[in-house]
Amino acid sequence: LVSREHHPARSVVRVGGVPIGPDTLSVIAGPCAVESAEQTLAAARMAQAAGAALLRGGAYKPRTSPYAYQGLGETGLRILADVRAETGLPVVTEVIDPGSVELVASYADMLQVGTRNMQNFALLQAVGSAGKPVLLKRGFGATIDEWLMAAEYIAQRGNLDIVLCERGIRTFETRTRNTLDISAVPVAQRLSHLPVIVDPSHSGGRRELVLPLMRAALAVGADGVMIDVHPAPETARCDGDQALLEADMREIASTATILSPLM
Numbered sequence: 486l487v488s489r490e491h492h493p494a495r496s497v498v499r500v501g502g503v504p505i506g507p508d509t510l511s512v513i514a515g516p517c518a519v520e521s522a523e524q525t526l527a528a529a530r531m532a533q534a535a536g537a538a539l540l541r542g543g544a545y546k547p548r549t550s551p552y553a554y555q556g557l558g559e560t561g562l563r564i565l566a567d568v569r570a571e572t573g574l575p576v577v578t579e580v581i582d583p584g585s586v587e588l589v590a591s592y593a594d595m596l597q598v599g600t601r602n603m604q605n606f607a608l609l610q611a612v613g614s615a616g617k618p619v620l621l622k623r624g625f626g627a628t629i630d631e632w633l634m635a636a637e638y639i640a641q642r643g644n645l646d647i648v649l650c651e652r653g654i655r656t657f658e659t660r661t662r663n664t665l666d667i668s669a670v671p672v673a674q675r676l677s678h679l680p681v682i683v684d685p686s687h688s689g690g691r692r693e694l695v696l697p698l699m700r701a702a703l704a705v706g707a708d709g710v711m712i713d714v715h716p717a718p719e720t721a722r723c724d725g726d727q728a729l730l731e732a733d734m735r736e737i738a739s740t741a742t743i744l745s746p747l748m
Protein backbone atom coordinates (compact mmCIF):
# COMPACT_ATOMS: atom_id res chain seq x y z
CA LEU A 486 0.00 0.00 0.00
CA VAL A 487 2.84 2.42 0.67
CA SER A 488 4.90 1.44 -2.38
CA ARG A 489 5.13 3.41 -5.58
CA GLU A 490 4.12 0.29 -7.48
CA HIS A 491 0.75 0.63 -5.80
CA HIS A 492 0.62 4.43 -6.06
CA PRO A 493 3.14 5.92 -8.55
CA ALA A 494 2.59 9.63 -7.75
CA ARG A 495 4.14 11.04 -4.58
CA SER A 496 1.56 11.77 -1.87
CA VAL A 497 0.76 14.92 0.04
CA VAL A 498 -0.32 14.46 3.67
CA ARG A 499 -2.37 17.27 5.23
CA VAL A 500 -2.03 17.94 8.93
CA GLY A 501 -4.62 20.38 10.23
CA GLY A 502 -4.68 21.87 6.72
CA VAL A 503 -0.87 22.09 6.40
CA PRO A 504 0.49 20.09 3.44
CA ILE A 505 3.58 17.87 3.77
CA GLY A 506 4.91 16.42 0.55
CA PRO A 507 6.53 17.29 -2.77
CA ASP A 508 6.72 20.98 -3.74
CA THR A 509 6.57 22.19 -0.14
CA LEU A 510 9.15 22.43 2.57
CA SER A 511 7.51 21.76 5.90
CA VAL A 512 9.20 22.86 9.09
CA ILE A 513 7.92 21.21 12.25
CA ALA A 514 9.47 22.71 15.37
CA GLY A 515 8.97 22.92 19.10
CA PRO A 516 10.33 21.63 22.37
CA CYS A 517 11.51 18.05 22.71
CA ALA A 518 9.31 17.73 25.80
CA VAL A 519 6.39 19.80 27.03
CA GLU A 520 7.56 21.07 30.44
CA SER A 521 5.15 23.92 31.18
CA ALA A 522 2.62 26.16 29.45
CA GLU A 523 5.10 29.08 29.41
CA GLN A 524 7.98 27.04 27.98
CA THR A 525 5.78 25.46 25.29
CA LEU A 526 4.25 28.76 24.22
CA ALA A 527 7.67 30.44 24.09
CA ALA A 528 9.09 27.58 21.99
CA ALA A 529 6.05 27.68 19.71
CA ARG A 530 6.50 31.41 19.14
CA MET A 531 10.18 30.83 18.28
CA ALA A 532 9.14 28.07 15.89
CA GLN A 533 6.47 30.19 14.25
CA ALA A 534 8.77 33.19 13.85
CA ALA A 535 11.18 30.91 11.98
CA GLY A 536 8.47 29.81 9.56
CA ALA A 537 7.42 26.53 11.18
CA ALA A 538 3.89 25.54 10.17
CA LEU A 539 3.52 22.75 12.74
CA LEU A 540 4.31 22.50 16.45
CA ARG A 541 6.08 19.45 17.89
CA GLY A 542 6.31 18.58 21.58
CA GLY A 543 6.30 15.39 23.62
CA ALA A 544 3.83 14.89 26.46
CA TYR A 545 4.82 11.22 26.76
CA LYS A 546 8.58 10.73 26.57
CA PRO A 547 9.96 7.24 25.90
CA ARG A 548 13.23 7.69 27.80
CA THR A 549 16.07 5.19 27.85
CA SER A 550 16.36 5.57 31.63
CA PRO A 551 13.26 5.09 33.78
CA TYR A 552 14.68 7.81 36.07
CA ALA A 553 14.73 10.44 33.29
CA TYR A 554 11.89 12.93 32.77
CA GLN A 555 8.90 11.00 31.40
CA GLY A 556 6.69 13.94 30.35
CA LEU A 557 3.52 15.56 31.71
CA GLY A 558 1.09 13.09 30.15
CA GLU A 559 -2.43 14.42 29.64
CA THR A 560 -1.52 17.76 31.25
CA GLY A 561 1.08 18.12 28.48
CA LEU A 562 -1.55 17.32 25.84
CA ARG A 563 -3.78 20.06 27.26
CA ILE A 564 -0.91 22.53 27.12
CA LEU A 565 -0.29 21.64 23.48
CA ALA A 566 -3.96 22.18 22.65
CA ASP A 567 -3.91 25.56 24.41
CA VAL A 568 -0.78 26.60 22.52
CA ARG A 569 -2.43 25.53 19.26
CA ALA A 570 -5.42 27.75 20.13
CA GLU A 571 -3.04 30.64 20.84
CA THR A 572 -0.78 30.28 17.79
CA GLY A 573 -2.85 28.42 15.22
CA LEU A 574 -0.08 25.80 14.83
CA PRO A 575 -1.33 22.21 14.43
CA VAL A 576 0.20 19.81 16.96
CA VAL A 577 2.43 16.77 16.36
CA THR A 578 2.98 14.66 19.47
CA GLU A 579 4.20 11.19 20.32
CA VAL A 580 2.08 8.28 21.45
CA ILE A 581 3.95 5.46 23.14
CA ASP A 582 1.41 2.72 23.77
CA PRO A 583 -1.74 1.40 22.12
CA GLY A 584 -3.84 2.10 25.22
CA SER A 585 -3.34 5.87 25.01
CA VAL A 586 -3.84 6.32 21.25
CA GLU A 587 -7.47 7.44 21.60
CA LEU A 588 -6.58 9.99 24.27
CA VAL A 589 -3.60 11.41 22.37
CA ALA A 590 -5.62 11.50 19.13
CA SER A 591 -8.31 13.55 20.88
CA TYR A 592 -5.76 16.37 21.36
CA ALA A 593 -3.25 15.97 18.51
CA ASP A 594 -3.38 16.80 14.82
CA MET A 595 -0.70 14.21 14.02
CA LEU A 596 0.41 11.15 15.99
CA GLN A 597 4.14 10.52 16.21
CA VAL A 598 5.52 6.99 16.53
CA GLY A 599 9.07 7.27 17.80
CA THR A 600 12.19 5.38 16.89
CA ARG A 601 11.90 2.97 19.84
CA ASN A 602 8.38 1.97 18.85
CA MET A 603 8.79 1.62 15.10
CA GLN A 604 8.19 -2.11 15.36
CA ASN A 605 5.56 -1.99 18.08
CA PHE A 606 3.04 -3.60 15.79
CA ALA A 607 0.07 -3.24 18.15
CA LEU A 608 0.80 0.51 18.37
CA LEU A 609 1.13 0.79 14.57
CA GLN A 610 -2.25 -0.88 14.13
CA ALA A 611 -3.83 1.35 16.75
CA VAL A 612 -2.55 4.57 15.15
CA GLY A 613 -3.66 3.20 11.79
CA SER A 614 -7.22 3.12 13.12
CA ALA A 615 -7.13 6.46 14.96
CA GLY A 616 -8.21 8.68 12.07
CA LYS A 617 -5.23 11.05 12.37
CA PRO A 618 -2.11 11.47 10.19
CA VAL A 619 0.94 9.62 11.51
CA LEU A 620 4.60 10.64 11.66
CA LEU A 621 6.59 7.40 11.60
CA LYS A 622 10.17 7.74 12.73
CA ARG A 623 12.69 5.22 11.51
CA GLY A 624 13.87 2.75 14.15
CA PHE A 625 17.52 3.46 14.99
CA GLY A 626 18.34 -0.15 14.16
CA ALA A 627 15.90 -0.61 11.30
CA THR A 628 16.58 -1.07 7.61
CA ILE A 629 14.64 1.02 5.10
CA ASP A 630 12.58 -2.05 4.16
CA GLU A 631 11.66 -2.68 7.81
CA TRP A 632 10.65 0.99 8.13
CA LEU A 633 8.41 0.73 5.06
CA MET A 634 6.87 -2.48 6.40
CA ALA A 635 6.10 -0.65 9.65
CA ALA A 636 4.31 1.99 7.54
CA GLU A 637 2.46 -0.86 5.83
CA TYR A 638 1.00 -1.93 9.20
CA ILE A 639 -0.53 1.56 9.55
CA ALA A 640 -1.72 1.67 5.94
CA GLN A 641 -3.36 -1.74 6.26
CA ARG A 642 -5.75 -0.23 8.80
CA GLY A 643 -6.96 2.19 6.14
CA ASN A 644 -4.72 5.15 7.01
CA LEU A 645 -2.45 6.33 4.20
CA ASP A 646 -1.75 9.70 5.81
CA ILE A 647 1.75 8.71 6.87
CA VAL A 648 4.92 10.81 6.83
CA LEU A 649 8.25 8.99 7.18
CA CYS A 650 10.96 10.62 9.31
CA GLU A 651 14.65 9.72 9.10
CA ARG A 652 16.19 10.52 12.51
CA GLY A 653 19.55 8.79 12.41
CA ILE A 654 20.59 5.20 12.93
CA ARG A 655 23.03 3.55 15.30
CA THR A 656 26.48 2.93 13.86
CA PHE A 657 29.97 2.54 15.35
CA GLU A 658 30.34 6.36 15.34
CA THR A 659 30.17 8.02 18.76
CA ARG A 660 30.91 11.66 17.84
CA THR A 661 27.28 12.10 16.87
CA ARG A 662 24.30 10.84 18.82
CA ASN A 663 23.14 8.87 15.79
CA THR A 664 24.36 8.73 12.21
CA LEU A 665 22.01 10.61 9.88
CA ASP A 666 21.41 8.23 6.99
CA ILE A 667 20.97 10.90 4.38
CA SER A 668 20.72 8.35 1.57
CA ALA A 669 17.56 6.98 3.19
CA VAL A 670 15.68 10.07 1.96
CA PRO A 671 15.94 9.50 -1.81
CA VAL A 672 15.83 5.71 -1.37
CA ALA A 673 12.59 5.83 0.64
CA GLN A 674 11.10 8.39 -1.78
CA ARG A 675 11.90 6.12 -4.70
CA LEU A 676 10.36 3.06 -3.05
CA SER A 677 7.38 4.75 -1.43
CA HIS A 678 4.94 7.51 -2.37
CA LEU A 679 4.90 8.78 1.23
CA PRO A 680 6.55 12.12 2.13
CA VAL A 681 9.95 11.80 3.83
CA ILE A 682 11.24 14.35 6.34
CA VAL A 683 14.42 14.50 8.44
CA ASP A 684 14.99 15.18 12.15
CA PRO A 685 18.44 16.77 12.33
CA SER A 686 18.07 17.39 16.08
CA HIS A 687 17.78 13.78 17.24
CA SER A 688 20.29 12.53 14.68
CA GLY A 689 23.18 14.86 15.49
CA GLY A 690 22.24 15.36 19.12
CA ARG A 691 24.10 18.68 19.24
CA ARG A 692 22.92 22.21 18.46
CA GLU A 693 25.80 23.05 16.10
CA LEU A 694 25.00 20.08 13.86
CA VAL A 695 21.33 20.92 13.29
CA LEU A 696 21.77 23.53 10.56
CA PRO A 697 24.39 21.59 8.50
CA LEU A 698 22.28 18.42 8.71
CA MET A 699 19.17 20.39 7.73
CA ARG A 700 21.01 21.72 4.67
CA ALA A 701 22.03 18.18 3.76
CA ALA A 702 18.45 16.97 4.18
CA LEU A 703 17.08 19.66 1.89
CA ALA A 704 19.84 19.08 -0.65
CA VAL A 705 18.80 15.43 -1.05
CA GLY A 706 15.15 16.40 -1.44
CA ALA A 707 13.61 15.88 2.00
CA ASP A 708 10.02 17.12 2.16
CA GLY A 709 10.59 18.80 5.49
CA VAL A 710 12.48 18.89 8.75
CA MET A 711 11.58 18.46 12.39
CA ILE A 712 13.59 20.59 14.81
CA ASP A 713 13.86 20.97 18.60
CA VAL A 714 13.71 24.52 19.97
CA HIS A 715 13.70 25.66 23.59
CA PRO A 716 13.56 29.13 25.14
CA ALA A 717 16.18 28.12 27.77
CA PRO A 718 17.95 24.93 26.67
CA GLU A 719 20.23 24.96 29.72
CA THR A 720 17.17 24.22 31.88
CA ALA A 721 15.56 21.69 29.49
CA ARG A 722 14.34 18.46 31.12
CA CYS A 723 15.13 16.56 27.94
CA ASP A 724 17.74 16.87 25.14
CA GLY A 725 18.76 20.49 25.86
CA ASP A 726 22.08 20.02 24.00
CA GLN A 727 20.31 19.73 20.67
CA ALA A 728 17.69 22.47 21.19
CA LEU A 729 18.04 25.59 19.07
CA LEU A 730 17.95 29.11 20.45
CA GLU A 731 16.26 32.18 18.99
CA ALA A 732 19.27 33.21 16.89
CA ASP A 733 19.71 29.68 15.49
CA MET A 734 16.06 29.72 14.48
CA ARG A 735 16.65 32.83 12.36
CA GLU A 736 19.26 30.85 10.41
CA ILE A 737 16.79 27.99 10.02
CA ALA A 738 14.25 30.45 8.61
CA SER A 739 16.67 31.91 6.08
CA THR A 740 17.94 28.46 5.05
CA ALA A 741 14.38 27.31 4.48
CA THR A 742 13.57 30.46 2.49
CA ILE A 743 16.69 30.19 0.33
CA LEU A 744 16.44 26.46 -0.31
CA SER A 745 12.72 25.93 -0.77
CA PRO A 746 12.46 27.61 -4.22
CA LEU A 747 15.22 25.26 -5.41
CA MET A 748 13.21 22.17 -4.50
Ligand code: PEP
Binds near residue numbers: 599601
Ligand atom coordinates in the same frame (compact mmCIF):
# COMPACT_ATOMS: atom_id res chain seq x y z
C1 PEP B 1 11.23 12.90 19.67
O1 PEP B 1 11.11 13.33 18.52
O2 PEP B 1 10.79 13.48 20.66
C2 PEP B 1 11.96 11.64 19.88
C3 PEP B 1 12.00 11.06 21.08
O3 PEP B 1 12.56 11.19 18.79
P1 PEP B 1 13.13 9.74 18.45
O4 PEP B 1 11.99 8.80 18.61
O5 PEP B 1 13.59 9.89 17.04
O6 PEP B 1 14.26 9.47 19.40
